[in-house]
Amino acid sequence: MAGALSWKSRTVRNAVLQAVFVAALGTLIVLGIVTTRANLAAQGLTSGFDFLWKSTSWEMNFTLLPAGPTDPYWWYLVLGLMNTLFMGVIGLAGATVLGLAVGLMRTARNPSVRLMGTIYIELFRNLPVIVQLFFWYTVANSLPPPRQAIEAGGFLLSSRGIYVPGLAVSRGTTALAVLFGVLGVAACFWILFSRRFRALDAAPRRRLMLTAVGVGMAAAALVLFLGLDPTAPWLSLPQPQGLKVQGGFRIQPEFYSLAVTIITYGAAYIGEIVRGGFKAVGRGQTEAARALGLSPWQVFSRVRMPLAFRAMLPILINQYVWLIKATTLGIAVGFSDFFMVIATSINHSGQTIEFIGLLMAGFLLINFSLSSVLNRLNRAIALKGRQTGGAA
Amino acid sequence: MTSRFALNPRRRLLSRLRADYFGSLPSGVMTLLSVAFLLWIGWTILDWAVLRASFSATARQAECVASGGACWSVIAARWRVILFGLYPYEEQWRSALACLVVIIVIFLSCLPKFWTFGRLAATWVLGTALFYILMRGGVFGLAPVNEQQWGGLPLTLFIFVATSVLGMPMAIALALMRRSDLPVISRVSGLLIDTVRSLPLLSILFTFAIVLPFMLPDALNGPKLYRVIFGGALFFAAYQAEIIRGGFQGIPNGQEEAAKALGLTYWQRTGRIVLPQAFRLALPATINQFVITFMETSLVVVVGFVELLAAANAAFQTGEWKFAYVEVYAFISVIYFSFVFGLSRYGAYLESRMNAGQRKE
Numbered sequence: 062m063a064g065a066l067s068w069k070s071r072t073v074r075n076a077v078l079q080a081v082f083v084a085a086l087g088t089l090i091v092l093g094i095v096t097t098r099a100n101l102a103a104q105g106l107t108s109g110f111d112f113l114w115k116s117t118s119w120e121m122n123f124t125l126l127p128a129g130p131t132d133p134y135w136w137y138l139v140l141g142l143m144n145t146l147f148m149g150v151i152g153l154a155g156a157t158v159l160g161l162a163v164g165l166m167r168t169a170r171n172p173s174v175r176l177m178g179t180i181y182i183e184l185f186r187n188l189p190v191i192v193q194l195f196f197w198y199t200v201a202n203s204l205p206p207p208r209q210a211i212e213a214g215g216f217l218l219s220s221r222g223i224y225v226p227g228l229a230v231s232r233g234t235t236a237l238a239v240l241f242g243v244l245g246v247a248a249c250f251w252i253l254f255s256r257r258f259r260a261l262d263a264a265p266r267r268r269l270m271l272t273a274v275g276v277g278m279a280a281a282a283l284v285l286f287l288g289l290d291p292t293a294p295w296l297s298l299p300q301p302q303g304l305k306v307q308g309g310f311r312i313q314p315e316f317y318s319l320a321v322t323i324i325t326y327g328a329a330y331i332g333e334i335v336r337g338g339f340k341a342v343g344r345g346q347t348e349a350a351r352a353l354g355l356s357p358w359q360v361f362s363r364v365r366m367p368l369a370f371r372a373m374l375p376i377l378i379n380q381y382v383w384l385i386k387a388t389t390l391g392i393a394v395g396f397s398d399f400f401m402v403i404a405t406s407i408n409h410s411g412q413t414i415e416f417i418g419l420l421m422a423g424f425l426l427i428n429f430s431l432s433s434v435l436n437r438l439n440r441a442i443a444l445k446g447r448q449t450g451g452a453a
Numbered sequence: 454m455t456s457r458f459a460l461n462p463r464r465r466l467l468s469r470l471r472a473d474y475f476g477s478l479p480s481g482v483m484t485l486l487s488v489a490f491l492l493w494i495g496w497t498i499l500d501w502a503v504l505r506a507s508f509s510a511t512a513r514q515a516e517c518v519a520s521g522g523a524c525w526s527v528i529a530a531r532w533r534v535i536l537f538g539l540y541p542y543e544e545q546w547r548s549a550l551a552c553l554v555v556i557i558v559i560f561l562s563c564l565p566k567f568w569t570f571g572r573l574a575a576t577w578v579l580g581t582a583l584f585y586i587l588m589r590g591g592v593f594g595l596a597p598v599n600e601q602q603w604g605g606l607p608l609t610l611f612i613f614v615a616t617s618v619l620g621m622p623m624a625i626a627l628a629l630m631r632r633s634d635l636p637v638i639s640r641v642s643g644l645l646i647d648t649v650r651s652l653p654l655l656s657i658l659f660t661f662a663i664v665l666p667f668m669l670p671d672a673l674n675g676p677k678l679y680r681v682i683f684g685g686a687l688f689f690a691a692y693q694a695e696i697i698r699g700g701f702q703g704i705p706n707g708q709e710e711a712a713k714a715l716g717l718t719y720w721q722r723t724g725r726i727v728l729p730q731a732f733r734l735a736l737p738a739t740i741n742q743f744v745i746t747f748m749e750t751s752l753v754v755v756v757g758f759v760e761l762l763a764a765a766n767a768a769f770q771t772g773e774w775k776f777a778y779v780e781v782y783a784f785i786s787v788i789y790f791s792f793v794f795g796l797s798r799y800g801a802y803l804e805s806r807m808n809a810g811q812r813k814e
Binding site: 078079097100169170171172173176188189190192203386389390392400404414420 | 473474476480483484487488490491634635636637638641648651652653654655656659660663664667668669670748749750751752754755762766776778782785786789790793794797
């Protein structure tokens with residue numbers, strides 16, 4: 062047919078339109094790459110990933126594992142990623158606990174309790190998060206210098222950081238112990254939600270879960286015990302000494318001001334999600350539970366909480382992904398998260414494109430794995446089939 | 454118990470209040486504790502911020518510390534720096550006027566009378582142009598002021614307005630492309646949206662501010678401010694496109710099919726049938742997105758702009774006022790809070806107004 066090839070045919074028009082679109086996009090990308098290469102060549106830089114094995118010659122100010130300026134770039138990137146995940150785990154856990162408390166206050170029957178929850182949420186949700194971060198960081202830096210540090214129950218509060226009593230073990234040992242502990246808890250959750258263990262009865266499954274946690278914790282304790290320095294006292298207490306503080310475990314202002322910000326800010330949003338979840342639990346469910354003679358605690362823990370959790374989980378997943386991204390704020394106060402390591406590396410090495418690629422890959426990886434884990438959890442607890450009446 | 458007093462409204466109110474506040478022992482304890490806590494917080498703030506505060510414009514550190522309360526003298530001494538940054542001192546009336554323009558634009562677009570595409574577009578484009586002329590100068594006898602000297606509240610507002618004005622058309626384009634029948638176009642747009650959404654805004658701002666100059670030929674390399682605004686607009690567009698897509702999904706298929714049956718072209722269907730309804734459905738989420746965008750303007754401090762937050766930081770970091778950081782943060786917090794809280798209350802009001810027809814009971 063002659064008409065099939067004419068401009069009036071929709072198929073031809075669509076194909077041409079898309080071809081033009083792809084061509085334009087391709088040209089843009091190629092032009093970008095060519096310009097970048099030209100610009101980099103003008104500065105005497107070569108593209109490629111060889112630089113990953115060069116040493117960095119600068120220092121990270123917060124690492125979970127030992128690192129120094131002679132270490133290569135790839136190690137710094139791994140450490141940065143670990144810092145982001147570490148901050149993310151602390152932030153998400155803290156924000157969830159505090160957010161649950163605030164959300165429950167918001168759903169309380171008692172109006173004065175409700176008012177407290179409302180004030181909290183409106184205050185923390187309506188101020189830009191970076192303003193809050195700068196505020197907490199300034200507060201942290203305005204604490205007295207180490208010489209006049211405030212002492213409270215073995216803790217030392219100073220502008221150099223908060224010093225807490227710590228075990229006399231190396232940083233690597235602590236990291237290994239924490240890893241074992243986390244593995245135990247993760248195995249426990251896996252047993253709780255995986256289909257493989259669905260067939261088991263409640264009692265053996267619970268025993269299995271407790272065993273997993275117990276083994277993890279025991280391994281962590283063993284690692285810590287073996288890592289103790291036999292010559293020193295096992296608990297090291299912080300002591301002000303001249304201009305510095307000796308002993309103890311130092312929590313840097315950069316770290317805890319960011320953690321406080323993410324926890325308090327995230328809690329305001331999570332509080333609203335929690336409230337929405339509880340609002341979605343039908344009155345009938347609660348009334349039926351009460352009519353069956355369940356105690357108020359049973360009504361809460363066996364009926365309202367699980368149903369509310371099911372309703373809020375999808376929104377909570379988005380919020381978690383968002384909070385993980387908020388850890389990049391660390392660059393504003395100097396917490397070396399993944400993004401700050403990338404930014405500093407670009408400044409020092411000039412390998413712009415490669416680092417931006419790594420940055421995107423890193424965040425896609427984090428977000429994708431977090432949301433896929435949580436989405437599996439969501440599928441495991443979501444209502445099966447097309448019933449919608451239950452929670453609505 | 455309630456039924457006995459059912460006919461007496463006052464007694465009924467009293468018994469309900471008693472049931473709410475002192476219904477059980479734990480509830481009563483919680484009431485007493487939370488009321489005591491709120492009173493204590495309220496009193497502490499009142500005592501600090503008003504009763505023992507120093508308001509004198511000439512007071513210095515010694516007097517302020519002696520009074521034991523807030524030292525509002527720092528605001529009296531430094532408010533020009535906080536609000537207008539490095540903008541030339543004699544020209545700061547232009548900054549103030551420019552802020553007023555933006556506030557009027559925001560206020561006007563909150564009025565339902567302005568909710569037509571033409572009026573909204575005209576208001577925002579005119580407002581932005583007026584703002585730009587006032588700030589940049591160089592015409593009508595106004596002395597030119599470089600973008601590098603802009604700072605404080607006007608810069609915050611400018612970044613917000615420019616991001617929105619630029620981002621909204623991009624969002625509409627992305628959303629339309631994503632629902633296009635052409636597979637390549639919808640895939641590419643979907644990929645772009647999902648990639649941008651999974652990246653932190655800070656990394657996008659950083660890329661546009663510092664990395665983009667490497668990737669563009671010199672001719673396309675505008676001032677850093679506009680590159681950062683473009684990055685922010687892209688981020689805004691990726692989120693807003695998904696909000697609009699949510700609106701699209703709320704429109705029954707029959708609407709577009711009927712429009713097709715009437716012989717309307719694609720642009721007529723989109724402009725007259727689909728988009729207006731999608732926007733109506735997406736309105737609460739859109740306002741929420743504006744609120745978030747306003748708060749996110751403060752992130753540009755990381756790539757070196759002296760907007761409200763950075764100007765405030767500069768205002769107390771001069772040694773003399775170092776102790777008075779709480780007052781400075783309280784001052785800018787009130788500014789941010791009034792914008793954000795006002796907008797989000799307005800969004801909640803709109804939502805309840807729109808749902809008035811569907812409300813049960």
